Amino acid sequence: MANLDDLYREIILDHYRSPRNRGELAPPAHRTEGFNPLCGDEIVLYALVENGVLLDIKLTGHGCSISQSSSSLMSAAVKGKSLDDVRETIATFKALMTTPEHTPGDDEQAVSDANLRRLGELAALAGVVKFPVRIKCATLAWNTLAQALDEIDA
Amino acid sequence: MRFDPKLVRGDVPLLNRVINGRPITYLDSGASSLTPRPVIEAMDRYYQHHHANVHRGVYQTANEATAIYEGAREATARFLNAPGGSPEIVFTKNATESFNLLARSWGATFLGPGDVVLVSEMEHHANIVPWFQLRETHGVEVRFIPVGDDFRLDLSRVEEAMAGVKLVSVTAMSNVLGTINPVRALADLAHAHGALIAIDGAQSVAHLRTDLVDLDVDFLAFSAHKMLGPTGLGVFWAREELLRAMPPFLGGGGMIKDVSTDGFTPATGPSKFEAGTPPIAQAAGFAAALRYLDGLGMDNVAAHEHDLTVDALTRLATTFDGRVRVIGPDNGVERGGVISLDVEGVHPHDVAQVLDQFGVCVRPGHHCAKPLMKRFGLAATARASFGPYSLTSDTDVLLEALTHAVEMFA
Numbered sequence: 001m002a003n004l005d006d007l008y009r010e011i012i013l014d015h016y017r018s019p020r021n022r023g024e025l026a027p028p029a030h031r032t033e034g035f036n037p038l039c040g041d042e043i044v045l046y047a048l049v050e051n052g053v054l055l056d057i058k059l060t061g062h063g064c065s066i067s068q069s070s071s072s073l074m075s076a077a078v079k080g081k082s083l084d085d086v087r088e089t090i091a092t093f094k095a096l097m098t099t100p101e102h103t104p105g106d107d108e109q110a111v112s113d114a115n116l117r118r119l120g121e122l123a124a125l126a127g128v129v130k131f132p133v134r135i136k137c138a139t140l141a142w143n144t145l146a147q148a149l150d151e152i153d154a
Numbered sequence: 155m156r157f158d159p160k161l162v163r164g165d166v167p168l169l170n171r172v173i174n175g176r177p178i179t180y181l182d183s184g185a186s187s188l189t190p191r192p193v194i195e196a197m198d199r200y201y202q203h204h205h206a207n208v209h210r211g212v213y214q215t216a217n218e219a220t221a222i223y224e225g226a227r228e229a230t231a232r233f234l235n236a237p238g239g240s241p242e243i244v245f246t247k248n249a250t251e252s253f254n255l256l257a258r259s260w261g262a263t264f265l266g267p268g269d270v271v272l273v274s275e276m277e278h279h280a281n282i283v284p285w286f287q288l289r290e291t292h293g294v295e296v297r298f299i300p301v302g303d304d305f306r307l308d309l310s311r312v313e314e315a316m317a318g319v320k321l322v323s324v325t326a327m328s329n330v331l332g333t334i335n336p337v338r339a340l341a342d343l344a345h346a347h348g349a350l351i352a353i354d355g356a357q358s359v360a361h362l363r364t365d366l367v368d369l370d371v372d373f374l375a376f377s378a379h380k381m382l383g384p385t386g387l388g389v390f391w392a393r394e395e396l397l398r399a400m401p402p403f404l405g406g407g408g409m410i411k412d413v414s415t416d417g418f419t420p421a422t423g424p425s426k427f428e429a430g431t432p433p434i435a436q437a438a439g440f441a442a443a444l445r446y447l448d449g450l451g452m453d454n455v456a457a458h459e460h461d462l463t464v465d466a467l468t469r470l471a472t473t474f475d476g477r478v479r480v481i482g483p484d485n486g487v488e489r490g491g492v493i494s495l496d497v498e499g500v501h502p503h504d505v506a507q508v509l510d511q512f513g514v515c516v517r518p519g520h521h522c523a524k525p526l527m528k529r530f531g532l533a534a535t536a537r538a539s540f541g542p543y544s545l546t547s548d549t550d551v552l553l554e555a556l557t558h559a560v561e562m563f564a
């Protein structure tokens with residue numbers, strides 16, 4: 001049975017109550033909107049990229065504790081990183097959100113432990129996969145960030 | 155005489171479920187009601203003994219299936235006190251399809267540029283989007299009756315809003331606010347201005363007594379699955395002379411009088427709107443649901459749910475010290491058993507998630523009423539709603555779980 005505490009970890013509640021990197025950035029920062037039509041969650045993401053580095057990131061929007069804490073946790077994790085690192089973090093996080101239901105073998109476990117360590121605080125969101133309908137809440141900010149990077153590249 | 159809701163509860167197998175270690179507390183009847191055993195058994199009986207396609211059959215079981223299907227039509231007409239009887243009852247897929255039938259058949263035939271359809275800000279998307287579609291294809295105007303801060307239709311300027319109106323189309327009971335609208339007064343208003351009136355009965359027919367002669371409306375749409383019946387069956391009712399003037403909606407088998415290589419002539423009567431094999435088993439189940447509701451008495455159902463609602467509203471107000479706000483009338487006057495909640499600091503999705511841990515089923519979201527949500531500056535609410543099998547003990551568990559949610563996010 002999925003337990004509520006797996007979902008609402010203290011770190012998540014903390015980021016929901018006091019979101020990090022909340023606000024807007026003026027141009028030349030890039031602005032991207034993310035929207036989850038099913039539950040009405042909304043995110044506006046501002047990304048300032050210079051010389052291949054995500055110098056600054058800010059977010060506004062509204063939604064449930066999972067979508068809002070995920071965007072806060074994400075901003076803390078990617079701010080100041082090279083775009084390559086940011087892309088890798090996005091990929092690792094999204095892999096975490098698609099973990100299949102089966103019990104992983106030893107090798108897979110080792111990989112996913114290493115990934116979890118690399119994710120740091122973000123690993124608090126790992127419990128979301130046990131609540132399939134909430135996965136889209138957790139990934140909204142990340143999809144928006146991926147879209148922002150693609151738009152900046154284009 | 156009032157029925158014993160505990161007996162009704164005993165008739166609903168799904169209420170034996172245990173969810174997350176707790177007996178289920180089902181508070182989502184506004185979205186879909188649970189199914190009592192006699193309804194399930196009627197469908198079962200149909201499949202075990204009478205299943206055949208309807209109409210034009212000669213053999214025994216085909217005649218039985220036809221009698222079951224047409225019997226459901228008659229039962230529906232009686233349940234609604236339809237002035238013209240069963241020829242006025244069209245079976246559709248759901249309330250949504252009934253509105254699409256109204257817009258595409260009647261609307262597309264009789265409305266054009268300059269004509270106005272007057273809906274309200276508290277409508278379900280089922281009574282908004284088909285009119286916007288008609289606006290695109292036929293240039294009609296869609297106008298909205300505003301909702302006041304008291305969560306009721308603001309009818310103060312409705313007389314002025316009637317210019318050009320050919321159809322008033324409003325809900326009898328809001329699926330978000332619980333507000334019960336003054337249908338008869340709106341019907342009189344519409345008719346005084348030479349307009350017709352359609353009613354969304356998806357909530358009201360399930361929870362209040364409906365008498366079409368008293369209401370004096372022209373069209374009615376609702377769904378069987380919200381009134382103890384099965385999914386897959388809706389009702390579209392219209393006055394017989396209106397039905398007669400309306401062209402068919404979907405084409406195919408069952409809706410024709412004649413077809414040749416030159417063309418077709420549509421059937422007369424409600425079959426004109428029932429192309430293809432209809433939901434026969436669902437009709438069998440629906441007739442059983444109507445019998446069941448008749449047995450309880452719709453006035454008793456309304457009174458029972460009214461008591462539950464008043465009790466819940468009172469306890470919500472005293473338990474949470476203002477942290478849980480009801481989006482809807484805060485007393486039992488002209489209001490049904492739908493209670494939308496806005497919990498301070500807790501998003502409706504999180505409310506519903508925490509409640510699920512207690513086995514409590516409530517619905518988070520915009521409830522297909524986005525214009526209404528916008529009107530009150532909300533993205534979503536968490537909605538609890540009662541049915542005939544609901545008990546005050548359901549409210550006990552709701553309050554226990556809500557208390558947990560409030561504390562968790564404090």
Ligand SMILES: Cc1ncc(COP(=O)(O)O)c(C=O)c1O
Nearest residue numbers: 248249250278280329356357377
């Ligand atoms: C007021 C109202 N109108 C229309 C509908 C649509 O019903 P259905 O989805 O069965 O077509 C609903 C149900 O959600 C409703 O509550």
